[in-house]
Amino acid sequence: MTVVEDVASARPVRVGDRFSVEIERVAHGGHVVARHDGRVVFVRHALPGETVEVVVTSLGPQGRFVRADAVGVVVASPDRVEPPCPHAGPARCGGCDWQHVSLAAQRGLKAEVLREQLQRLGGIEEIEGVALVDSVTVDPVPGDDDGLGWRTRVRFAVAADGSVGFRRHRSHTVEKIDSCPLASPGVTDVGVTAYRWPGAAELEVVCSSSGDRAVIIEPPETRSARDLPRDVAVRGLRGRTWVSEQAGGRSWRVQTGGFWQVHPGAADTLVDAVRAALAPQPGEHLLDLYSGVGLFAGCLAADLGPEGRVDAVEFSVDACRDARRNLHDVPTVSIHQGDVEAWLATGAIDTVDIVVLDPPRSGAGPAVLDLVLDLAPRAIAYVACDPAALGRDIGHLRAAGWQVARVQGYDLFPMTQHLEAVALLLPPPPPPS
Numbered sequence: 001m002t003v004v005e006d007v008a009s010a011r012p013v014r015v016g017d018r019f020s021v022e023i024e025r026v027a028h029g030g031h032v033v034a035r036h037d038g039r040v041v042f043v044r045h046a047l048p049g050e051t052v053e054v055v056v057t058s059l060g061p062q063g064r065f066v067r068a069d070a071v072g073v074v075v076a077s078p079d080r081v082e083p084p085c086p087h088a089g090p091a092r093c094g095g096c097d098w099q100h101v102s103l104a105a106q107r108g109l110k111a112e113v114l115r116e117q118l119q120r121l122g123g124i125e126e127i128e129g130v131a132l133v134d135s136v137t138v139d140p141v142p143g144d145d146d147g148l149g150w151r152t153r154v155r156f157a158v159a160a161d162g163s164v165g166f167r168r169h170r171s172h173t174v175e176k177i178d179s180c181p182l183a184s185p186g187v188t189d190v191g192v193t194a195y196r197w198p199g200a201a202e203l204e205v206v207c208s209s210s211g212d213r214a215v216i217i218e219p220p221e222t223r224s225a226r227d228l229p230r231d232v233a234v235r236g237l238r239g240r241t242w243v244s245e246q247a248g249g250r251s252w253r254v255q256t257g258g259f260w261q262v263h264p265g266a267a268d269t270l271v272d273a274v275r276a277a278l279a280p281q282p283g284e285h286l287l288d289l290y291s292g293v294g295l296f297a298g299c300l301a302a303d304l305g306p307e308g309r310v311d312a313v314e315f316s317v318d319a320c321r322d323a324r325r326n327l328h329d330v331p332t333v334s335i336h337q338g339d340v341e342a343w344l345a346t347g348a349i350d351t352v353d354i355v356v357l358d359p360p361r362s363g364a365g366p367a368v369l370d371l372v373l374d375l376a377p378r379a380i381a382y383v384a385c386d387p388a389a390l391g392r393d394i395g396h397l398r399a400a401g402w403q404v405a406r407v408q409g410y411d412l413f414p415m416t417q418h419l420e421a422v423a424l425l426l427p428p429p430p431p432p433s
């Protein structure tokens with residue numbers, strides 16, 4: 001974070017201090033930025049252009065910056081709305097960042113963050129000759145009109161008295177809730193908030209696109225089914241350990257605690273975006289890295305046809321087992337269980353046509369990227385859940401001469417700071433002969 005203005009000459013600031021600030025801009029992390037007395041202030045619950053009264057909630061190292069909550073609005077942004085959830089607000093539930101912002105403006109803020117990370121970390125000012133402000137947007141998932149009811153997987157925290165809620169921002173305190181407006185109706189209907197769960201630390205509730213419902217209770221020794229509906233699987237106690245999801249016209253088995261996109265429209269949105277970016281051709285060889293239960297491998301294998309080939313690499317043993325089962329009818333797909341970098345370094349393949357990279361939040365990193373470039377693909381589709389990691393990895397690819405042909409953001413996590421982006425990267429043009 002770039003934060004120090006003139007801390008040496010600034011007056012000391014303490015947690016609990018109140019003052020007014022004018023908000024300048026949004027920053028990565030679900031907050032906006034202001035300045036006060038020589039310090040940068042990261043403010044939650046405010047918007048660019050607003051004047052707000054803030055309360056200091058914590059200090060950065062050596063007081064180099066300040067975190068604060070907006071507790072009063074002096075001049076409001078036209079994008080400010082009444083939060084749809086009564087638990088949203090300063091010192092309340094930490095699950096959402098942008099409940100006080102209209103949905104359209106939330107997407108605008110996310111696009112600004114995405115562009116800033118691409119520019120600062122990726123070193124790009126434009127894409128295909130078009131300024132980032134015009135070429136990079138964050139689009140809604142088709143059909144998501146209100147940003148509510150989309151969480152098909154919800155991880156609840158359990159308070160010391162066994163009641164259920166979510167942790168407050170940067171706190172271990174649990175904000176107790178009866179229901180979360182972001183949870184899908186199927187998750188809410190499981191009804192875990194109606195009970196106390198003494199000794200438990202977390203409850204994860206899943207309601208899949210097929211209607212399968214399941215709960216994981218941690219730690220395992222506190223597991224109990226209470227009076228949950230009979231069809232709800234409780235891991236380690238009753239029912240299946242997996243749920244069935246639908247995407248790309250196929251069914252997908254996913255372990256209850258395994259990775260699957262949370263928004264019900266996300267998997268199809270991302271498959272469509274990756275397909276549009278890579279334009280897979282019959283007979284091509286696809287490498288699907290960080291492949292989970294095989295979503296991209298399975299969907300794109302159809303485009304490659306019987307002469308095509310897909311290699312999918314995934315670390316999780318459970319996800320690989322599910323992927324093999326999910327794609328048992330697609331003989332052109334091979335699933336490889338292992339670490340992506342280690343697998344690439346074995347030299348199992350020496351060339352490939354197209355690559356899907358869908359790494360965890362930390363990104364793919366230089367070592368994996370260099371091994372991918374050694375395979376000389378004609379295109380890479382990078383699916384990113386952290387714009388900073390995407391920016392860093394794009395910076396590395398650009399240093400190797402690769403070009404960014406497209407970046408599209410998707411609002412797969414309305415009301416929160418999170419976004420997903422799909423970038424298309426192309427190799428340097430061949431030198432003139």
Ligand SMILES: C[S@@+](CC[C@H](N)C(=O)[O-])C[C@H]1O[C@@H](n2cnc3c(N)ncnc32)[C@H](O)[C@@H]1O
Nearest residue numbers: 259290291292295314315316339340358359360
């Ligand atoms: C963002 S998820 C994407 C999964 C899949 N592409 C999908 O869309 O459903 C990232 C996946 O990478 C896997 N993973 C994380 N680190 C890995 C590594 N070093 N090597 C291989 N797989 C890894 C995780 O287990 C997870 O399944």
